[in-house]
Amino acid sequence: MHGDRSAPHQITGRMPEEYMVAQYLIGRKNNRKLSSLKNIFDLVNASRIFHTFRAVMIKAAYTDKETVVRILTAAFADNKSVNYVVRQGRGRIARIRALMAYSFELCMLFGRVYLSEDRQACALTLFPDRKKTTLKTILLDLRLALNVIGPGRVRRVMQREVRIKAAYPATPINYLWFIGVLPGRQHRGTGSRLLRQLIAHGQRPVYLETSMIDNVNWYTKRGFEVYQTLKFGHGDLYLLRTSTARA
Secondary structure: OOOOOOOOEEEOOOOOHHHHHHHHHHHHOOOOOOOOHHHHHHHHHHHHHHHHHHOOEEEOOHHHHHHHHHHHHHHOOOOHHHHHHOOOOOOHHHHHHHHHHHHHHHHHHHEEEEEEOOOOEEEEEEOHHHOOOOHHHHHHHHHHHHHHHOHHHHHHHHHHHHHHHHOOOOOOOEEEEEEEEOHHHOOOOHHHHHHHHHHHHOOOOEEEEEOOHHHHHHHHOOOEEEEEEEEEOOEEEEEEEEOOOOO
């Protein structure tokens, strides 16, 4: 039903104008001497852009579930927002794994799951307008409430979700639920490449939230804007969208 991992669907997205410029500059390097320092900087930047968009992202299959869950559990183990949802104490990491497994299942049903070409990073996106209530989603929600959140905390977590969803526009969006890179592979541009490809490939504005101020800075440098801030027990939650989106 979900495809074969042996033949992954590779996606490059639309090639932006910067990519075409990069191709042009790189193509000229053998026909023209680098006459100034500016030429060298131009070539370095062109090479970076070229390789960013040349790399492909993979549309995940159901057989990639363990890989995706492993990446996200490691990447979000200390995330404030995730730990607000997940019941704390003994077994916390196992409950984070269960949250990521739940998210994977929903995104396979009503969205998209992507892996970087080296399978060291992944992104889970959801199309909220396509989400439906089925027997499977009811069972998934029950397991989440009982095993991950905890019965005594369900109301608080649900109230949080209602406030977040109320900030979405009425028009269709691409909700970026999670994007993560294995800790040992971070700060190498893998997450940035995956995010750029995800935005270039989609036709909808991208919306997301984060509780980490460092993440806010990371996203705003990559074309997002903060459009609202919500206050919760774990601190501020920043709601972001691609800067071309308007509610």
